[in-house]
Amino acid sequence: MLTLRVDADTVSRTRLSPSPASESMAWLKLAAASGCHPVFGDPGPLARASLAHPDVALLADLLPQNGDTYTPDMLTPQPGTDAQRRDLLDEQIAQIEATAQDDLETQVFTYTRTHWSRPLPATTRRIAESGRMQRRLANGLARFWRDTLADGWPELRSIIDQDIAHRATAIATHGVGRALGALHPDIEWAGDAVTLATSWDGEIDVTGRDLVLAPGVLTRPDVVIQVDVPGQFVLYYPAQRIGAGRDRRSGGIAQVVGNVRATLLADLEAARSTAELATRIGYTPGTVSYHLSALHRARLVTKVRDGRFVLYQRTAQAARLLEEARD
Incomplete structure (x- = not known):
């Protein structure tokens, strides 16, 4: 059992927040490992195509593999306090880029050596030593988010916001301690500590820190404690009602992330220009061009030049995905 000692200051600074960065890392980990989410299924061709970008691939190199559990905390910075939650991801990306070199080397070199069963790739080590890793990781997260999760985020955030509202009501009604004990069967409140059922015993002093409770959707079913960064204490737990009302056969964001790309594919039975x-779907040409580029990288649309125009049409793979979603 892992025991996390807290004090009144920590309890008084407990808050709830989404973490777009942690959702992104969970989706990227599944894509890199050819895994499937228990509700949303296969991350799909868009996520796999994004892995071809060198900065996204660098992010993937720092994620655990083959049963390892440690993820450098700098990849999932503690969420800020933006009330509107419109800038949470931007804040987290900025925090990644601002990571001190000493902290980066401790997490990337020391902690991976302790917790991973594989060595750090030599190319990844060289990038970390060069001082350029922070900027590239920040760019990789921004790129992966745009390619795979930006359009589907409102659906994910709706699930997270519902969970936050439920927990906030529980805190107001029953108090922080009881609400903490109800987050997950592996989490308990011991009066002066949060305990987590683990395969090893340990105790960490987190007194005086903010405690951020971060409900996760794509991180399901994992419960994760983040305490390696001084002053930070984040507890990730599965949000309630993930998949409620969803037809699991459709795959939702697992097949084509977001309504815009799904609409484009549905309209590309015939070849059409940007x-x-x-004009047909009511978006700007620039927006349509961006989404078509992502679909083309994922081999879900083809493009051919016809005089002054480039015509796009969905591929047989895209047609199959749409058909599966309708069944």
Whole structure:
């Protein structure tokens, strides 16, 4: 059992927040390992195509593999306090880029050597030593988010916000301690500590820190404690009602992330230009072009030049995905 000692200051500073960075890392980990989410299924071709970008691949190199559990905390910075939650991801990306070199080397070199069963790739080590890793990791997260999760985030955030509302009501009604003990069967409140059922025993003093409770959707079913960064204490737990009302056969964001790309694919039974698609679906040509580029990288659309125009059409793979979603 892992025991995390807290004090009144920690309890008084307990808050709830989404973590777009942790959701991104969970989705990236599944994509890199060819895994499947228990509700949303296969991350899909868009996520795998994004892995071809060198900065996204660098992020994946720092994620645990083959049963390892440690993920460098700098990849999932403690969420800030933006009330509107519009800038949470931007804040987290900025925190990654601002990671001190000493902290980066401790997490990337020392902690991976302790917790991983594989060595750190030599190329990854060289990038870390160069001082350029922070900027590249920040860029990789921004790129993976745009390619795979940006359009589907409102659906995920809705699930997270419902869980936050439920926990907030529980705190107001029953108090912080009882609410902490109800987060997950592996988590208990011991009066002066949060305990987590683990395969090893240990105790960590987290007194005086903020405690951020971060409900997760794509991180399901994992419960994760983040305490390696001084002053930070984040407890990730599965949000309630993940998949409620969802037809699991459809795959949802697992097949094509977001309504815009799904709409484009549905309209690309016939070959169409960017301008025509923009008129038909009511988005700007720039927005349509961006999404078509992502779909093309994922081999879900083809493109051919016809005079002054480039025409796009969905591939047989995309047609199969749409058909599966309708069944």
